[in-house]
Amino acid sequence: MNDSASFVAHARWLIPVEPAGRVLDHHAVVVRDGRILAVLPSAQAREQFADLVQVELPRHALIPGLINAHTHAAMTLLRGLADDLPLMPWLQQHIWPAEQRFVGPQFVRDGSALAAAEMIQAGVTCFSDMYFFGEETAQVAAAAGMRAVIGLIAIDFPSAYAADADDYLRKGIALHDAWRGHVLIRTAFAPHAPYTVSDEPLRRIATFAEELDLPLHIHLHETAHEVAESEARYGMRPLERLAQLGLLSPRLIGVHATQLLAGEIASLAAQGASIVHCPESNMKLASGTCPLPALLAAGVNVAIGTDGAASNNDLDLLGELKTAGLLAKLGAADAAAAPAPALLHMATLGGARALGLDEEIGSLVPGKAADMVALDLSAPHCQPVHDPISQIIYAAGREAVTDVWVAGRRLLHERRLTTLDAAAIVAKTAEWGERIGAADHNQDSG
Ligand SMILES: CSC[C@H]1O[C@@H](n2cnc3c(O)ncnc32)[C@H](O)[C@@H]1O
Ligand SMILES: [Zn+2]
Numbered sequence: 256m257n258d259s260a261s262f263v264a265h266a267r268w269l270i271p272v273e274p275a276g277r278v279l280d281h282h283a284v285v286v287r288d289g290r291i292l293a294v295l296p297s298a299q300a301r302e303q304f305a306d307l308v309q310v311e312l313p314r315h316a317l318i319p320g321l322i323n324a325h326t327h328a329a330m331t332l333l334r335g336l337a338d339d340l341p342l343m344p345w346l347q348q349h350i351w352p353a354e355q356r357f358v359g360p361q362f363v364r365d366g367s368a369l370a371a372a373e374m375i376q377a378g379v380t381c382f383s384d385m386y387f388f389g390e391e392t393a394q395v396a397a398a399a400g401m402r403a404v405i406g407l408i409a410i411d412f413p414s415a416y417a418a419d420a421d422d423y424l425r426k427g428i429a430l431h432d433a434w435r436g437h438v439l440i441r442t443a444f445a446p447h448a449p450y451t452v453s454d455e456p457l458r459r460i461a462t463f464a465e466e467l468d469l470p471l472h473i474h475l476h477e478t479a480h481e482v483a484e485s486e487a488r489y490g491m492r493p494l495e496r497l498a499q500l501g502l503l504s505p506r507l508i509g510v511h512a513t514q515l516l517a518g519e520i521a522s523l524a525a526q527g528a529s530i531v532h533c534p535e536s537n538m539k540l541a542s543g544t545c546p547l548p549a550l551l552a553a554g555v556n557v558a559i560g561t562d563g564a565a566s567n568n569d570l571d572l573l574g575e576l577k578t579a580g581l582l583a584k585l586g587a588a589d590a591a592a593a594p595a596p597a598l599l600h601m602a603t604l605g606g607a608r609a610l611g612l613d614e615e616i617g618s619l620v621p622g623k624a625a626d627m628v629a630l631d632l633s634a635p636h637c638q639p640v641h642d643p644i645s646q647i648i649y650a651a652g653r654e655a656v657t658d659v660w661v662a663g664r665r666l667l668h669e670r671r672l673t674t675l676d677a678a679a680i681v682a683k684t685a686e687w688g689e690r691i692g693a694a695d696h697n698q699d700s701g
Pocket of ligand 1 (some may be wrong): 293327336346350354360385386387408409410447448474536562563566
């Protein structure tokens with residue numbers, strides 16, 4: 256652990272997330288060896304911990320690091336490639352052909368570095384990824400000092416990454432073994448979706464997830480078309496099929512969930528499963544609306560994700576929270592739906608719980624890792640600060656993020672990336688932009 260992992264951060268407002276909705280004025284977080292030792296009034300901290308470096312955040316709110324619970328990091332290189340399409344034509348006619356043509360280790364490395372830079376600048380300290388060549392994303396995240404949960408993917412069709420179901424599983428387990436015990440990198444099984452993974456691999460994945468004690472991350476009930484196709488093909492809805500195959504458990508992280516019956520919400524709650532809400536991707540692809548207020552009312556653990564940059568088109572998690580709040584209020588015709596503290600919970604403790612990391616991250620309490628984000632609320636568009644939590648979500652946004660720490664290491668220092676070379680990343684991205692832009696991605700255009 257480096258020296259800088261021990262310090263005292265003094266914030267104008269400290270928002271620990273636990274207990275929910277609490278805002279502490281003029282409080283400090285004492286960090287020792289990358290862990291939170293204490294949270295206490297600043298004046299007291301200055302006396303008791305005078306020997307440590309004092310970090311001053313006089314105009315700032317200090318919150319737990321944000322957790323992007325569903326993304327495809329390397330898809331930053333496909334940002335804006337195919338807008339204004341619904342999910343299946345978007346995937347089948349544009350994204351999958353482009354991936355077949357371009358995705359390889361270097362693509363994933365460069366795209367993941369771009370995503371890491373964007374996410375750190377937006378206050379994201381941990382992301383859960385689902386993409387080909389996860390080893391590359393793991394290396395990029397670890398080198399950047401970010402936490403990541405790398406998806407051990409499975410899909411029924413061959414790719415540059417793997418030939419068949421056995422190959423995907425073998426490579427996934429090798430990836431898991433290679434990173435076992437790493438401080439920042441974890442893994443999760445990540446079968447793509449019920450409509451692209453057959454029964455046999457899904458059954459095996461459920462068994463492996465139990466044996467290895469890993470989460471199970473899958474796109475689920477993303478569109479009405481997915482549900483109708485499952486009914487026609489299997490005689491049941493996707494969630495029911497997953498339940499029959501042994502996937503419905505506290506490990507399950509279902510992403511999107513725009514089509515849920517009341518009984519399905521009840522069984523997700525009863526099983527302790529988690530849902531990742533991706534409102535902007537759902538809106539952009541016109542996939543449907545995740546019933547956030549009903550999920551929260553039923554006690555389902557809800558996290559938030561951006562999805563990939565090709566269907567969003569950014570990795571701005573605070574922006575995603577604002578969208579989630581506005582959409583919930585409109586959809587429920589209830590301005591009290593999804594209050595700001597509940598939204599912040601989704602991006603912190605809710606994400607941590609979904610990923611099985613809630614003992615380690617998700618709130619600013621003693622014992623947890625010092626994953627923290629400082630936001631400067633002094634800009635005109637953030638003034639006055641009646642309610643810092645509301646301000647962060649509805650007025651400040653990612654532009655206010657000035658400093659980011661993971662396990663006490665400062666990855667963003669007064670808006671400057673410390674572990675990534677932004678100029679080099681942008682230059683490499685421009686090269687990919689030219690290569691990808693020069694190609695024809697529309698499978699229908701002959
Ligand atoms: C097996 S790697 C992940 C796979 O998922 C594709 N993808 C990206 N966004 C979505 C989405 O919203 N729904 C379904 N699939 C998606 C991505 O392009 C990769 O092929
Ligand atoms: Zn996705």
